Amino acid sequence: MANKKKKRLIFRSVVLAILAVAVGFALYSSFTDDEKAVLKEGDTAPNFKLKTVNHEQDTLALSDFEGKGVMVNFWATYCEPCKDEMPYMEELYKKYKDKDVEILAVNLDQSELVVTRFLKEYGISFPIVHDQKGQVMGEYGVGYLPASYFINPDGTIEKKIIGPLTLDRLEGYLQDIIPES
């Protein structure tokens, strides 16, 4: 009698466990599926390599800045708020370069001419790379512009900001990714 009851308990536990695993799997997969497409704070920023628009090197990779804090900014000339924050980045780029914090802006226009024209007009000197086919944009899961990723010296994402930044906030985030020395 006790034996039978024990058997029943084991049977029930096993069935429930199998069901729990299946449900857990479904929930887990659906949530990681959503999140895989979009990078989160704390993730390692994927490496990329793109042609430059205004740099002595032909191409720049994120790995070229290993050990430094990097702000990766996604922008385009047809994005008005992106244009507004460019002068702030220019201002702070010079200030933070000495502190080993780099700014790398990934442009998403199709035509390089438009970009060069814009850089001339705004007097931008920090490195701009051209993601003509939107590959890096896809890899980072960028949907809205501007989008900025503040990457720690160890390659992890410290902060991700969708939308425009003010000068103060931008400076605050740059502060956060200064390498310790």
Place this chain on the structure above:
Amino acid sequence: MNKIKCECGHINPEGTVLCEACGKPVEENQHIDGNNKSKLLNMRYDGSARRSKTYNKTIVDKIWNFFSSVKVGVWLIAITLIASSLGTIFPQEMNNQSPLPAEQYYEENYGMAGQIYYQLGFHDLYGSWWYMILIASIGVSLVIASIDRVVPLYRSLKKQKPKRHETFLKRQRLFGQAEYASDQDYHTVIEQLKERRYKVTQENGHVLAEKGRFSRWGPYVNHIGLIIFLLGALMRFVPSMYVDANVWVREGETKMLEGTEGEYYIKNEDFIVEMYDENDERFKESIEKQGGSVPKNYQTNAVLYQRTDESLPGVDPELEQVKEGEIRVNEPLKIDGFAIYQTTYQLNEFKTMTFKLHEKNDADEKAIGEFTVDLVDPKSEYTLDNGYRVELYDYYPEFEMKDGVPSSYSKYPKDPAFVFHVYPPGQVEPEVNFLAIGSNLDPNGDNQYKIGITDLEMRDVTGLTIRKDYTLPLLGIGGAIFMIGVIQGMYWNHRRIWIQPKEQGFWVAGHTNKNWFGLKKDLEKVLEGTSVEPPEDQQELKE
């Protein structure tokens, strides 16, 4: 005291309502099925002991019993239905056609209600955790409720004996006493039962005639099908089992196939659309009804490549051609489990524009020189023959005026505008020309030269869907088993007829799980040629 011994000698498990062997009501358990001494017996699950109603000790038992309840199952389905209908109040995130992110879209468009809608996850209902838990709970309830019912029912139907308790027979819906029936009648009835393909078992003159027992398993077969179907749906979360992605490819362009993890690339060599001939008598009427031309065929002539180097985003891949073919609607190109379908297209995107430079006062507009501008990635300088030079000073792919300043709405050359600087030979100061579709401005008003559009090159964009689905066989099998279960339960009935010999004549009782009319007809036929009256329907009598 767990087991219940019936007076017929059969030992029943705890919670039994009607003795498995003889059907005698177990006194202390009549409340379970709401039986009342003066009423007909509730024959649900043949009065077997549904375990869920008896044990309730450990936490495992409590969870088990929760999901085992049909009431809980029905509530889960009802809640899911209500939630699903609430999810249609505002558009789902994937269909809202808005550039705004979901966290802003719902609040801005629908105010407070929209905000709540978004917060509760109704904007992406099928992806929200609580909706998934609801669906999963229905699945769990399906499994547990089935196990808890099919096992005792099976046991009870297997253990049943031809000899039934008098109470059991008296409290069947179809019951009759044939006191004047003869031995001859008794044998005729048995013969006629066999003729009507009843399975007859006898025990000391007691008769059980049974037909279509397997229809009782219909609902459980049906549940097994559903569970397999749900498992198939679950498998869709595994990327190696299921991929459904879209990609737009312009003519001449090579693009990565989404969903293949960067392994395959596709080139759109040519995109072709053929329309039905509007002058053809056969089609004229329907085309008019449709209100425009109707495509007969659209196809992409494509080349498939496989990447041979390590992928690093941004770096152009090394590709090796693996396949070539034409993709038409319902005629996909297949590779490595992936099928690439033609889904949609956009025609006539601007690719290049050709301009000519001529003297402003020349009535014939004779070309001094011609040049072609690539609208996706234009060059900045064009040198014409005879020493003229044109600089593309600024370019707006999709031109608009914003606060009095020319700008571009997007990066796609949908409505291009140009600022050209023309340098005639030997001149240092350029002439400025502003050109857009339908307008040609001379900002300073003293230009000697003019630029005009002479030619346009268009190209088409093909919309492809990449699909891989290894869950289909599972869904197919699940669906088939589901249907078999439905048919099994719907088109067959489990009919039983009992005959109990008495000192004078015999008693007849009948039970079926559905279609009482059919059982009554059967009884009429079986009793034909005997002195026995067909049993009365005790339920109808009462009403």
